[in-house]
Amino acid sequence: MLRLPYQVVRGFKMSSVDQSMQLLRNQAYVNGQWVNAQSKAVYPVTNPADDKVITEVPDMDAHDTKAALDAAADAFKTWKKTTAKERSSILRKWYDICMKNSDYLAEIITAEAGKPLAESKGEIVYGSSFLEWFADTARHINGEVIPSPWPNKQIMVTRQPLGVVSIITPWNFPFAMITRKVSALMAAGCTCVIKPAEDTPLSALAAVQLAEEAGVPKGVINVVTASRKNAPNVGQVLCEDPQVGCISFTGSTHVGKILYGMAAKGVKRVSLELGGNAPFIVFPSADMDNALENAMLAKFRNNGQACVGANRFLVHEDVFNKFVTGLKEKIAQKCILGPGSKPGVTCGPLINTAQVNKITGLVDDAVSKGAKLMLGGKVASNIGNKFYESTLLTDVTPKMNIYKEEIFGPVVVCYKFKTEEEVLKIANSTRSGLASYVFTKDLGQAFRMSQELEFGMVGINSGMLSTTEAPFGGIKESGIGREGSKHGAEEYTDIKYTLFSALDK
Template identity: 75%
Template sequence: MDLLRVGILNTFVIHTRKMHLLRNQAHVNGAWVKAKSNAMFPVLNPADDKVIAEVPDMDAADAKQAVDVAACAFQSWRQTTAKERSRILRRWFDLCEQNADKIAEIMTAESGKPLSESKAEITYGNSFLEWFADSARHINGEIIQSPWPNKQILLNRQPIGVVSVITPWNFPFAMITRKVGALLAAGCTCVIKPAEDTPLTALAAVDLAAQACVPNGVINVVTTSRKNAISVGKVLCEDPHIACISFTGSTQVGKLLYGQAAKGIKRVALELGGNAPFIVFPSADIEHAVDHAMLAKFRNSGQACVGVNRFLIHEGVYQEFVNCFKNRIQQKCILGPGMRKEVTNGPLINDAQVKKVTGLVDKAVSKGAKVLIGGKVDTQLGSKFYQPTLITDVQPEMEIFHEEIFGPVAVCYKIKSESEAVSLANDTRGGLSAYVFTKELGQAFRMSKNLEFGMVAINDGILSAAEPAFGGIKESGIGREGSLHGALEYTDIKYTLMSGLDK
C-alpha cells in the first residue's frame, strides 16, 4: 500500500509539471501581475499538502487598483452591442471546451475532487457561457401603455457597472462562468476574488477569456490569502466604483458582506448555505431514490451548497432505504486522490473542514446516533480523506441535523407523515434546495408548494443547469443565477418618458 501511494504521488508530480494553463500571477487590465508587495502564498493539493504553485498575496491597494481598472473599462464595454458581447462569450465558451481536460487537471490538483467530477464541472460551467452568449441578445426593455395620449413610456435595461465576484472553492470554475458569463452579457465589468484554496482554476479560466478577446480590464482577478482576505473584501464591497457584490459561500460570510454593501446601498447577489432535506415517501421507487441519494449527497465529497443534509425517510420504507443506501455506499464510493481513475470521493478541502465534519459526527455519536458505515478519517490515505458515512438514530435536536455538514456524511431520520416531513424540512433558516421522492402527483405538487426552499426537485437528486433560475430564500441568499434572470440581476431598469409627441 505504501509503495502504491508513493507511485500515485510521483505520478501527480509529473502531472503538475505538465499542466497547461497553470498561471502563478494575478490578472489586471489584461496583464499578468504580481502583488505590489511582491508577497506570495502557496496553493496546496489537499490530497497530500504538496505545493502546486505560489500566487500573489494581494492586499487592499492591489484590489483598489483592479476596481479602478474595471471602472475605466466599463465606460467602453457598456457601449458594445449585445451582438458583440455574445460573440466574445461564444469564443470564450469554445476555448473552454477545447481546453476542458487541461482546466480539469488544475481543478483536481487544487480542490481534490476526482478528475471525472472536475471534467463534469467544466461541462456544467461551460453551459453557462454558452447560455449567456445566447441570452446577451435577449435582455430587452418594454414599451408601456401610456395613460396620456401625447406621451410614451419606455423601459430599458442598462448594465449596473463594476461587479465584485467572490467565488468559493468547491466549484471554482462553474461559479465563475455562472456569474461572469451573466454580467458580461449584461454589459458589466468585474473583479474576481477566487477562494484562497482554489485560485488556479480561476486564473486558467480568465487566461482563456483573454484569448477570446475579452477587452483589457473587463475581467480582473485578484488573488489573496486568508491573511488579506478581509481587507480585500472590504474594498470589493465598499469602494464607490462597485455597483454589485456577487458572492457564493457561507451564510456567515454572506451576512458580513451584505452589511458592508449596505453602507453604499449596493446591489447584492448572494448564494449562501443550505440545509437540504431529501424526503422519501412510501410510493417512491426506492432503487431510484437511492441512486439519486448518492448523487445528491456524495458529489464533491458532500461539499456542495445544494448537497443533502438530512434524509427524511417514511417509516414504511425506512429500513429498505437505509439497507439499500448502505450497500450502495459500500459498492460505489471509492476514496482516494482525485487523479486516480477509479476514485469517486476525494479529500475534504482543508483541515478546518475535516475538523468540522469530525466534530459533528462525534457529537452525534456521543448523544446516541449510530454509524452504519464510515465515521472517521482514513489516515492510511492522508489527513483529509473522510470516509463516506451513513448515520442513523439521529434526533432533530442534534447539531448535525440542523448544521450544514459540508462533508460525505448522510444523516437518516424516520418520519411518519407528510405533514411531519414538511414541518421538519422547513425548520431551518436555510432555504436553498429540497428533494422529494414520490409517485403521487398530488403529493408532488403539495410538497413543491409547501416546502420553504427556492428550488425543489421531484424524483431527482441533481437540479442545477444553465436554463433554470438557481437560488434560495430565507438565509440561503438573494437573487437568482442562471436563466435569463441571472443576466437581469446585473441590470437596472431605466424609465424614459417621451412627451410632447403631438407638438
C-alpha cells in the same frame, strides 16, 4: 491554438510535477496584464490530497484590489457601449476555447480542489454551458414599451448595465461559480473584479487566460488573489468602493451576512447564494431504486461539499429500513476514496484541515449522544489526513449538532417520519432555503410538496437540480437573487424608465 506558457517569476515556485499543467498561471490578472502583488508577497496553493505545493500566487491586499477596481471601472466606460452582438460573439469564443481545453482545466481543478478527474471534467462542461447560454442571452435582454395613460406621451423601459461587479467565489466549484457569474454580467454589459477562494485560485486564472485568448478586452475581467490573512481587507474594498455597483457572492451564510452589511453602507446591489440545509424526502410510494440512485448523486457529488447537497434524509417509517439498507450497500460499493487523479476514485479529499475537523466534530458529537453509526465515521488516515470515510448515521435527535447544521461533507443522516404534515414541519424548520428533494409517485403529493416546501428549488424524483436554463438560488437565509436562466443576466441590470412627452408638438 495559441497557448500562453505558465510564468515563473522571482519569488514563485512550481513543483516539477505540476509544470506539465498547460494552463497553470501563478500571477494575478489586472487590466489585461499578468501581475504580482505590489508588496511582492505570495502564498502557496496546495493539493489537498497530499499537501504538496502546486505553486505560489500573489497575496494581494487592499491597494492591489483598488487598482483592479479602477481598471474595471475604466473598462466599463467602453464595454457598456459594445453591442449585444459583440458581447455574444466574445462569450461564444470563450465557450469554444474552454471546451477545447477542458482536459487541461479539469487537471487544475483536481490538483487544487481534490475532486476526482471525471467530476472535474463534468464541472468544466457545466461551467462552460453558462458561457454558451449567456452568449445567446446577451441578445435577448429586452426592455418594454408600456401603454401610456396620456395621449401625447410614451413610456419606455430599458435595462442598462449597472457597472462594476465584485465577485467572490467558493472553493468547491472553482470554475463553474466564476463562469456562471461572469458570463451573465458580461452579457449585460458589466465588468468585474474576481476574488477567487484562497484554496482554489488556479482555476480562475486558467479561465481568465482563455478569456484573454477569446478576445475579452483588458479590464473587463480582473482577478485578485489573496490569502486568508488578506481576504477580509480585500473583501472590504470589493464591497465598499464607490465604483462597485454590485457584490456577487457564493459561500457560507455567515460570510454572506458580513458582506451584505458592508454592501449596505453604499446601498449596493447584492447577489448572494449562501448555505443550504437540503431535505431529501422519501415517501412510501417512491420508486426505491430511483430514490437510492439519486440519493448518491445528491449527497456524494464533490464528496458532499456542495451547497445543494442533501443534508437531511427524511424517510417514511414504512420504507425506512429498506432505504437505509439499500443506501448502505450503495455507499460501500460506489464510494471509493482516494486522490482525485487516481483512476476509479469517486470521492476525493476534503478541501482543508478545518473542513476535516468540522466533519469529525459533528459525527463524534452525534455518536457520543446516541446516534447509530452504520458505516464510516472517521478519517481514512491510511490514505491521507483529509480523506473522511463515507458515513451513514441513524437515530439522530435534535440535541445533536448535526441535526441542525449544514454538514458539507460525506455524511448521510437518516430520520424517520410518519405523516406528510410532520415531514413538512421538519423540512421547513430551518432558516436555510436553497434546495430540497422529494421522492413520490403520488402526483397530488408532489404538487403539495412543491407548494409547501420553503425552498427556492424543489426536485421531484431527482437529486440533481442545477442546469443553465433554470434560475438557481434560495430564499430565507440562503440568499438573494438568481443565477442562470434569463434572470441571471437581469441581476446585473438597472431598469430605466424614460417618459417621452409633448409628442404631439
